[in-house]
Amino acid sequence: MQSLIARFSSNRMVREYLNDYYIPAAQRYAELRDKHNALTKRLARWKQDVNARFSSLRIEQIRIEGLKGEELMGTQPMQVQIGVLPGGMKPEELLVQLVAGPGDGNGFTDTPDVVDMARTEESTADRLVYACAYSPSRSGPHVYGVRVLPVTPGLASPLETRLVLWG
Numbered sequence: 001m002q003s004l005i006a007r008f009s010s011n012r013m014v015r016e017y018l019n020d021y022y023i024p025a026a027q028r029y030a031e032l033r034d035k036h037n038a039l040t041k042r043l044a045r046w047k048q049d050v051n052a053r054f055s056s057l058r059i060e061q062i063r064i065e066g067l068k069g070e071e072l073m074g075t076q077p078m079q080v081q082i083g084v085l086p087g088g089m090k091p092e093e094l095l096v097q098l099v100a101g102p103g104d105g106n107g108f109t110d111t112p113d114v115v116d117m118a119r120t121e122e123s124t125a126d127r128l129v130y131a132c133a134y135s136p137s138r139s140g141p142h143v144y145g146v147r148v149l150p151v152t153p154g155l156a157s158p159l160e161t162r163l164v165l166w167g
Contacts, residue, residue, distance in 0.1 A: 028156060039154045047161060050150050056087025057094075059167035060127065062146055077135040082117065082146050082167060084128045091119060095149045095158050096130040103143030113137065117146070 032040045059082060066078030080098050096119075101112030117130035136142055148165040149158045 031154075043152070043154055046152050050089075050093070050152075050161060051163070053088035054150050054161075054163045054165075057089050057148060057165055058085040058087065059083070059146070059148065059165060060085050062167050064144075075136050075139055077133055079131070079133055080117065080144075080146065081120075081129060081131045084130065084148060085126065086128055089150065091123070091128055093150050093152060094128070095151045097147050097149070098132055098134055098144060099147060100134055100136065100142055100144035102138055102140055104141070105143065108143060110138075 061083045063081045064078055066076055068076075082096060084094065084096065086094065096117040098115040098117055099112050100115070101108045102110045113134070113136070115132050115134050117132040120129045120131050122129040134144075146167045148167070150161055150163050151158050155161070
């Protein structure tokens with residue numbers, strides 16, 4: 001009982017809420033209000049514009065090495081490369097990620113790993129190439145996907161726009 005009290009006390013709960021939620025929310029509010037709402041205004045303009053530009057984005061091809069058939073098995077490493085046709089998006093506005101984790105063929109059965117993919121020297125203005133290496137931290141069957149998200153400095157999260165292109 002004595003060891004559980006520290007984990008379930010109201011003091012701990014208030015401290016965690018303060019540090020994990022209230023202080024970050026207050027800091028974000030101050031950041032958005034700074035300089036007469038400059039960041040808020042810039043993000044609003046960008047979000048209006050990015051919807052149309054993101055719809056012009058296309059995934060050209062995905063190349064994966066290190067699979068057994070269609071599945072990633074065990075902890076064997078795999079190499080992933082994706083070709084992206086940016087359309088109206090700027091390269092610095094794109095976050096490309098590999099999402100991989102334990103799965104049953106229909107979806108993830110546990111929290112997946114998310115690996116940022118790096119733009120390679122093979123990229124041109126009309127075709128961006130991203131690559132990464134991935135070694136599962138857990139054994140067993142895995143499922144995977146590659147996603148492209150629009151980003152800009154000042155977003156609270158890359159998922160804030162709710163725009164995602166999966167490949």
